[in-house]
Structures are given as C-alpha cells and as structure tokens.
Amino acid sequence: MKAAPETLHPEQAAFLVRQRVARLATADAAGAPHAVPVCFAYSGGGIFIALDDKPKDVPPARLKRVRNILENPSVALVADRYAEDWSLLAFVMVRGRAELVEPGAEEHAAAVRLLRGKYHQYEGMRIEDNPVISIRPERVASWGALAVPKSEGPTILDAVRGRRSVRRYLPKVVAPDLVDRVLEAGRWAPSPHGRQPWRFAVVTMVETKERLAVAMGEEWRANLEMDGQAPEVVERRLQGSRRRLLDAPVLVLLCLYLDDLDVYPDAGRQESETTMAVQSLGAAAQNMLLAAYDLGLDAGWMCAPLFSPGEVVEALGLDPMLVPHALLTLGYAEGDPPKRRSRGPLEDLIVYRD
Numbered sequence: 214m215k216a217a218p219e220t221l222h223p224e225q226a227a228f229l230v231r232q233r234v235a236r237l238a239t240a241d242a243a244g245a246p247h248a249v250p251v252c253f254a255y256s257g258g259g260i261f262i263a264l265d266d267k268p269k270d271v272p273p274a275r276l277k278r279v280r281n282i283l284e285n286p287s288v289a290l291v292a293d294r295y296a297e298d299w300s301l302l303a304f305v306m307v308r309g310r311a312e313l314v315e316p317g318a319e320e321h322a323a324a325v326r327l328l329r330g331k332y333h334q335y336e337g338m339r340i341e342d343n344p345v346i347s348i349r350p351e352r353v354a355s356w357g358a359l360a361v362p363k364s365e366g367p368t369i370l371d372a373v374r375g376r377r378s379v380r381r382y383l384p385k386v387v388a389p390d391l392v393d394r395v396l397e398a399g400r401w402a403p404s405p406h407g408r409q410p411w412r413f414a415v416v417t418m419v420e421t422k423e424r425l426a427v428a429m430g431e432e433w434r435a436n437l438e439m440d441g442q443a444p445e446v447v448e449r450r451l452q453g454s455r456r457r458l459l460d461a462p463v464l465v466l467l468c469l470y471l472d473d474l475d476v477y478p479d480a481g482r483q484e485s486e487t488t489m490a491v492q493s494l495g496a497a498a499q500n501m502l503l504a505a506y507d508l509g510l511d512a513g514w515m516c517a518p519l520f521s522p523g524e525v526v527e528a529l530g531l532d533p534m535l536v537p538h539a540l541l542t543l544g545y546a547e548g549d550p551p552k553r554r555s556r557g558p559l560e561d562l563i564v565y566r567d
C-alpha cells in the first residue's frame with residue numbers, strides 16, 4: 214500500500230477515470246460512519262458526485278451523505294476492481310475534504326459537463342439544479358493491478374481492425390438495449406456545426422423489411438436491366454439482397470436531414486454544406502459499426518437506399534425531409550465470421566509534405 218500526498222499518480226488517476234462506481238464514506242459530527250455507492254467523475258480538479266432525484270422520498274439536501282458533509286467535511290472514496298483472478302484486484306482510495314458546490318458556480322457547470330460526459334443517463338436528469346459534491350483529494354492510497362488488464366476488453370484500435378462487414382445472420386433476436394447503445398454511438402458522431410444532420414429509422418418487423426425490400430428492389434431491377442445484365446443474374450442478385458434484408462434481425466436506415474444546416478445564397482457553399490452532412494453521416498455509421506462490434510454484435514453496410522430514396526421514404530412512411538443514404542444490418546453472424554478483407558499498404562494512401 215502506498216500513499217501519495219494530495220495529487221493522484223497518473224496510474225491512480227487513470228484507474229479512477231475508468232471506474233463506473235465508487236463508495237463514498239462520510240461521518241457525522243460524532244464520527245458515526247455512513248457509506249453509499251456513488252457515480253462520480255474525476256478530473257485534475259477533484260472528484261465530483263451529482264445529487265440527482267433518484268431517491269424520491271428524500272430531497273437531495275436531506276440526504277444523509279449531504280448532512281454528514283455539512284457537519285464534517287472529511288470523507289473517503291474508494292473505487293475498486295474485483296475479479297475472480299486475484300492478480301487483477303485493485304483499488305484507489307482518496308481521502309479529502311468535501312463541499313457542496315452550488316448551481317451558478319463555474320466549477321458546478323464544469324462538474325455537470327464532466328458527469329454527463331461520463332454517464333449519458335444524466336442527460337435526462339436536471340442535475341444542474343442541485344448542488345454537486347466536490348472532493349479535494351488530500352491523501353491517496355492504492356493497491357493492486359491498477360493498469361488495465363487485457364481482460365477489460367478490446368481497445369478502440371482493436372475494434373477498428375477487428376470489425377468486418379457481415380452479410381449473413383443467425384435468426385437470433387438482438388436485445389433492444391443493445392440496439393439503443395449502437396444508436397447512441399451514432400448520436401455522438403462529429404457533425405457540421407454540431408447540428409446532427411441525420412435521423413435513424415429502426416426496422417425489426419418482417420412486414421416492414423419486406424416493404425423496404427420491394428421498394429429498393431424495383432429500382433435495382435430497372436438499373437440492372439438497363440446495364441444489360443442477364444435476367445437470371447438480375448433475379449439472383451435481387452434475391453440475395455432481399456434475403457439480406459429479411460434475415461438481418463435489425464435494420465438501421467441512416468437518413469440525411471438537412472433542415473437544420475446553414476443556408477447560403479450561392480450554390481457552391483450550399484453543396485459543401487450538404488457534403489459535410491454526408492461526411493458526418495458516414496462518421497455516424499462508423500461509430501455504430503464500431504459500437505456494434507464492441508457489444509459483440511455483427512453488422513454490415515448496404516448502399517441500396519441511396520438509389521431509391523423516395524421509394525424508401527414512402528415504404529417506411531418517413532418524413533419527406535429525410536433522405537435515405539445507408540442501411541446498416543445488425544445481428545449475430547451465421548457460422549464463422551468471414552475473413553477480414555485485406556487493405557492496401559498505408560504508403561499508397563499517404564502523401565507527406567513537410
């Protein structure tokens with residue numbers, strides 16, 4: 214066990230940042246202890262804990278932890294990792310002084326931002342109306358394997374390289390909360406002016422998938438025939454596409470929504486504005502593909518809606534302002550995942566200009 218005065222060692226800080234829950238110990242003026250699990254955020258400035266309205270029977274200011282802090286600001290917070298493999302056990306304990314930061318203070322706004330960044334659930338709660346508990350570390354102790362063990366899951370780069378397009382799925386339902394988490398990843402994509410110029414339509418019912426397949430199939434058939442493809446080839450390709458749509462447990466249609474973007478008097482800038490929206494739709498799609506991979510799902514990308522946007526809007530009864538661009542399939546891959554396609558060498562993609 215080692216103790217460091219006041220500031221956290223980078224390894225301790227990194228460990229704390231990764232933990233989703235900690236235990237906060239307070240004591241009243243007589244020293245009677247009290248401990249509760251808390252969601253918390255850490256930044257160099259301290260540790261912050263929101264007072265939300267979860268316990269309906271007690272207003273935040275009457276919570277025992279708050280009354281204790283007002284009587285006796287000495288607190289301790291411990292965050293730990295437990296694993297059956299005891300070589301992975303670890304904890305960080307911070308002792309310090311707690312205070313209540315009231316709404317309106319600069320530190321309060323920063324703490325709320327930090328907490329919402331870590332826990333998306335806080336976005337739907339009015340935590341900005343309540344004080345935030347702030348802890349200034351005075352003594353820090355830690356023990357065990359603070360560094361991330363391999364078992365804590367793949368890194369983002371593992372996901373970037375491991376993800377691959379899947380085109381055949383098992384008939385296995387995808388839990389709705391997993392789909393929500395994939396959509397949530399899309400929501401966090403970068404976008405022009407932060408305006409999120411996209412909408413996601415989620416399709417799971419066979420009848421709706423069928424309508425979609427018919428809507429996109431007609432246009433594709435016409436195009437393939439125009440290209441002079443043999444009738445049996447046209448039929449095979451259409452059947453393949455239809456099967457992909459019907460067999461995938463979940464379809465997510467990514468549509469452009471340009472109404473919130475800037476309007477320019479000249480066509481050139483307007484076109485660039487639209488291009489930025491398309492670029493960010495691609496970023497949203499990639500976020501979703503990576504999130505799906507991270508959640509143990511498989512996913513694929515179909516460009517078909519791009520070629521018959523009007524028919525797709527009609528088939529799904531969407532707002533005519535939406536422009537369908539891409540369809541992501543979600544589910545669990547059938548059989549062994551296909552081998553990842555190779556990529557051309559990096560040198561071929563880069564031009565250095567020092």
Ligand SMILES: Cc1cc2nc3c(=O)[nH]c(=O)nc-3n(C[C@H](O)[C@H](O)[C@H](O)COP(=O)(O)O)c2cc1C
Binds near residue numbers: 515
């Ligand atoms: C804009 C875009 C459109 C795509 N459209 C299709 C499609 O219509 N059908 C399909 O099977 N794959 C489609 N893909 C997937 C690519 O074929 C795939 O990403 C590529 O072959 C690399 O394979 P990987 O994703 O497994 O690494 C599309 C990908 C992108 C980025």
